[in-house]
Amino acid sequence: MAVERNIKCVVAYDGTKYQGWQRLKNSDHTIQGKIEHVLSKMTNEKIEVMGSGRTDAGVHARWQVFNFHTRCQKSTKNMMDYMNQYLPEDIGVCQVEDVDLRFHSRFHAKKKTYIYRIWIGEYPPVFERKYVHVVTETLHLQKMKEAALLFIGEHDFQGFCSRKVKKSTVRKINHVQLKQEGHELTISVTGNGFLYNMVRIMVGTLIDIGKGTLTKETITEALDTKDRSKAGERAPAKGLILHDVSY
Structure with missing residues (x-):
């Protein structure tokens, strides 16, 4: 079985048309929801991303951090390319890297x-x-x-x-x-x-x-x-x- 990985990403987004960062049950117009949808297709797994914080509806980000766990063996470069190909143009992934399995983007933020x-x-x-x-x-x-x-x-x-x-x-x-x-x-x-x-x-x-x-x-x-x-x-x-x- 493939080894579990923890992937840390940096994302920028224009929050104008979104209902905030946090995934909502009754809407697909959230940043987290869009990212999870693309990552789940990429990995063929049910992916849940952990963000460093929950920006409100209409708020933007230049440097939002999130992480997710996966057994996908794509390179981090291929992951970034995939996300930027399939995410909407107002969401852009700037960095992708492997980190320690214990890393959590919210709990470890200083x-x-x-x-x-x-x-x-x-x-x-x-x-x-x-x-x-x-x-x-x-x-x-x-x-x-x-x-x-x-x-x-x-x-x-x-x-x-x-x-x-x-x-x-x-x-x-x-x-x-x-x-x-x-x-x-x-x-x-x-x-x-x-x-x-x-x-x-x-x-x-x-x-x-x-x-x-x-x-x-x-x-x-x-x-x-x-x-x-x-x-x-x-x-x-x-x-x-x-x-x-x-x-």
Whole structure:
């Protein structure tokens, strides 16, 4: 019998038309579902892939990691070629490699970085419209930068989550950076893990602070009370990109 292998892959995708990463019983419009369908045909096995995280509907990825177990003896190069031939054109596999059987893409991830893209201006960015959130108001960048520092460190982020969580809601944020070039403002967030909609609520709160409708004290209050209603609006999914996963 062929030896079992654990295959680690890196995939990029445009999440515009998908209902998120996670496979759904009532829909085939998920990233995980598309990948599993192709891999099951390739291996003639029932393949289940483990992703490093579950991106929401409409969220994109430049560097999503997943792994799967198989007895298929194709080379990793042939596997990558096969996947890129049969996956939709808005899903692309960038790397494929054999790893230790104990490796798990989610449990072994140390840090993840998300980038949120905001377009500031009166006219819409036609060619980037699917990947940026347009804000027509002027944003006070310095106030946003000062407020972003309050996220850094280990906190209970229940107030920045869209659903109640039974497990721990404590997460550590290592880095938050805001950078504006021309009309585009990017917000980069690195942490050891993220709750459901957490980055989008963090970004939405910073946008509201930039507009002047909230103050930075809002962040402290939402962290202290763990009350979602204290935080700002949830930013739209299309501006968010899973940028990197570190092991």
